[in-house]
Amino acid sequence: METTLNGYRQNAQGHMVPETQIKPIDLLRDDLVKEIVDSARQTQQLLAQFKLQAMAQVGDFVDLSAEEYDVKYGGIKGNVTLMSFDGRYKLVRAKGEHRIFDERIQAAKALIDDCINRWSEGVNDHIKALVDHAFRVNKQGRIDVNQVLSLRQLDIDDMQWREAMDAIADSIQITGTSSYLRLYERQGDGRYSQIPLDIAKL
Numbered sequence: 001m002e003t004t005l006n007g008y009r010q011n012a013q014g015h016m017v018p019e020t021q022i023k024p025i026d027l028l029r030d031d032l033v034k035e036i037v038d039s040a041r042q043t044q045q046l047l048a049q050f051k052l053q054a055m056a057q058v059g060d061f062v063d064l065s066a067e068e069y070d071v072k073y074g075g076i077k078g079n080v081t082l083m084s085f086d087g088r089y090k091l092v093r094a095k096g097e098h099r100i101f102d103e104r105i106q107a108a109k110a111l112i113d114d115c116i117n118r119w120s121e122g123v124n125d126h127i128k129a130l131v132d133h134a135f136r137v138n139k140q141g142r143i144d145v146n147q148v149l150s151l152r153q154l155d156i157d158d159m160q161w162r163e164a165m166d167a168i169a170d171s172i173q174i175t176g177t178s179s180y181l182r183l184y185e186r187q188g189d190g191r192y193s194q195i196p197l198d199i200a201k202l
Helices: 024-069 103-118 125-133 145-153 157-168
Strands: 006-011 016-018 082-084 089-101 172-186 192-194
Touching: 006 024, 024 082, 024 089, 024 172, 089 145, 103 125, 103 157, 125 145, 157 172
Parallel strands: none
Antiparallel strands: 006 016, 082 089, 089 172, 172 192
């Protein structure tokens, strides 16, 4: 945590350094960085308030439509799409699940490895590479759920393979959900372009 003391500034090692011993350019850089970060934090708070308010408004509208007008929006798991009357704007409320694998994924991997070992050589070397790629861990040290689930799209007529696919499905655990709000504007060619709220996309 940063410590403040009149006439001093804390350096990266945590030492209090008199401002008179700091180069003017270093003082200016420090002021600039902190000023921009403070503005960013205020903007972040505004975006968080905007999301909460917008989500509440969408929820209230959907409830109103369902109760008074018997109108249903969106699809499964709370996903909702609302359009402006002229079709220029589209609002999407999406809810995504956080999924991880439990220990049963290791049994599924063992079954898949057994399948590959039983099968003849040749094209199955490519399948093994596909499997190894799917079971790689991500930056958080976890197996990517979507990568592994892509294996279930392979139409392989083998009892042990199907057993492995069932084991993959059984090993998925839902750890939570997140809500997303995406806004779109229709372009001249008719396609919808997302209105960016990510600073990197502006």
